[in-house]
Amino acid sequence: MQEDFHYYATYCASYLAGFSHEESLDICYSAQFVDMCSRTFLSRIKAPGLAATTQLQMEMMDTVTDILGIQNITRIWASFHFLPYDLYATKPGTTKRFLNKYRLICAPNGSLVADTVKLSKNKTLQHAGIAMHVLADTWAHSYFAGTPSLAMNNTDSDFYEVIGTGDEKSDRLIKFRHNPSVPDDPEKGLYTNTIYQSDENSIMNLGHGRAGHLPDYSFIRYRYLPSWADYREILKDNPHDYRMAFDQMVYALRYLRGELDDFVTDTYDTEKTGPYRERIGAIIDKRQLLASNDWKSFGEELSGKEIVDFDLFRYQDEYVSADKDKKGETFLGKFINGALEQKGMVSKAIFDSGNILAGFFAPVVMREAK
Amino acid sequence: MHELCETEIDTAAKKRKHLRHISLSGTGIILYALWDILKMVTSMMTGGVEEVDLDLLDENEAMIAILYSFLFWIILAVLTVIHLIIGYKAIKFGKGLSHKSGFLIPATILGIITLGGMPLYFLHHTGNEFIDYSVAAFIMDLIMLVIVFDMTVSTIRVLKIDKMSKEQG
Structure with missing residues (x-):
């Protein structure tokens, strides 16, 4: 997903869940910051690089995809953007090497989603924001894996947009090109994707690169052949998925606020969102590459207050100027703690399932200081 | 719906x-046709094809030699074109642009001809200097046979599926 959903829609969901305007801003800032918190940014403010929740294109270009590089990539992308659905999935007639990657395929309502939300309970708003980013991305990034893999993430030219509904449904071939400097053109069906690379571990085969930005556009429905699906066609219905993501976020945020006792997957808050169903549907269905303005208007109508635009450097000075032992109390400090916890939880879960793609974990025995 | x-x-x-297999096989057959041309040209350049000195022949024998040479190139050209047409039609079928599976018949005939010609690599060229050529050509022909076999089996299965779908309405 993009800034329109991670920032503005998350604000709307937070406010509907009962958070105040200021709390909603903190949550939505943290949700969007997950897409911006790179190692480069962290090194600039002398924060731990291990807390990186994303990788810039330049960083990925410099990454060698040997086992250590793959583990570093997978730790980030599987923990924050492609949360695995089933770490114990099976597929007959496949090798362990295939299964390790197959089990990293992202989809909503896996057990790790519940773990992610519950990890944020009774913690900071930054934790909540991170959880909302992860939860929302499970809907948008379904059927792709957060590890570089041709076998999992490749697609081909058999890619069609499904236009219209019911009896008036029709298919239009999506034409991919490899020119990131030209914006996607939904009217002509022209989109940018990553170049085909036959190397299994090429960085071009990370996540949904081969499908371009299509998973991040709320308006589009498309059918395609994922490389892992044995020629079975997948229909991705983004309008439906984005609605579900929004409703589930409201439900999760109500749980995190303490209004609900438990968070259960496959549960959605339609009570709070019901009165705004049409409005939300109109924003999601509108054919536009970025719906930030519409979500922002909606959010400002809900709260009656202005939603400041996202600014990457808003909390930088606070963190840099804080004393070493006080950094954890700053906004970014809390975010970093949340990111480390989330990354640790997911990476350990992957390791515990017998999969080394996110690295190795060993129990740490704390010795008493002499 | x-x-x-x-x-x-x-x-x-x-x-x-x-x-997909059919479409890929079609591409394989086209590439094989190009390989055939390449094989012939490199064979001539490296002395793999026996040259006849026309000056040593009388008029009739020279005419026959020229005619044989001409026929040889005509047949090679025809076979190449047939390969290209088979490959093209297979690709069209594989992409769903055509439902005509008639390309299977010439493909099968070519497959049989290829199979029949394979032992000749080792019977005709017996010298060590030709072993690399013979092995390479043998392997390529074997691949061609696998392609034709895969294409045939896949086409039959597609036709079966279509027939079943029609019967089930």
Whole structure:
């Protein structure tokens, strides 16, 4: 997903869940910051690089995809953007090497989603924001894996947009090109994707690169052949998925606020969102590459207050100027703690399932200081 | 809209897989045709083809030699064109642009001819200097046979699936 959903829609969901305007801003800032918190940014403010929740294109270009590089990539992308659905999935007639990657395929309502939300309970708003980013991305990034893999993430030219509904449904071939400097053109069906690379571990085969930005556009429905699906066609219905993501976020945020006792997957808050169903549907269905303005208007109508635009450097000075032992109390400090916890939880879960793609974990025995 | 059941999804996936195989096989046959031309040209350049000195022949013998040479190139050209047409039609079939499977017949005939010609690599060229050429050509012909076999099996399966779908309405 993009800034329109991670920032503005998350604000709307937070406010509907009962958070105040200021709390909603903190949550939505943290949700969007997950897409911006790179190692480069962290090194600039002398924060731990291990807390990186994303990788810039330049960083990925410099990454060698040997086992250590793959583990570093997978730790980030599987923990924050492609949360695995089933770490114990099976597929007959496949090798362990295939299964390790197959089990990293992202989809909503896996057990790790519940773990992610519950990890944020009774913690900071930054934790909540991170959880909302992860939860929302499970809907948008379904059927792709957060590890570089041709076998999992490749697609081909058999890619069609499904236009219209019911009896008036029709298919239009999506034409991919490899020119990131030209914006996607939904009217002509022209989109940018990553170049085909036959190397299994090429960085071009990370996540949904081969499908371009299509998973991040709320308006589009498309059918395609994922490389892992044995020629079975997948229909991705983004309008439906984005609605579900929004409703589930409201439900999760109500749980995190303490209004609900438990968070259960496959549960959605339609009570709070019901009165705004049409409005939300109109924003999601509108054919536009970025719906930030519409979500922002909606959010400002809900709260009656202005939603400041996202600014990457808003909390930088606070963190840099804080004393070493006080950094954890700053906004970014809390975010970093949340990111480390989330990354640790997911990476350990992957390791515990017998999969080394996110690295190795060993129990740490704390010795008493002499 | 009719929702596909699990069996229909599986059948659709299988058909898709076979069509892909056919399309890929078509590409393989086209590449094989280009390989054939390359093989012939490099063979001539490296002395693999026996040259006849026309000056040593009388008029009639020279005419016959020229005619044989001419026929040889005509046949090679025709075979190449047939390969290209088979490959093109297979690709069209595989992409769903055509439902005519007639390309299978010339493909099968070519496959049989290829099979028949394979032992000649080792019977005709017996010298060590030709072993690399013979092995390479043998392997390529073997690949061609696998391609034709795969294309045939896949096409038959697609036709079966289509027939079953028609019967089930």
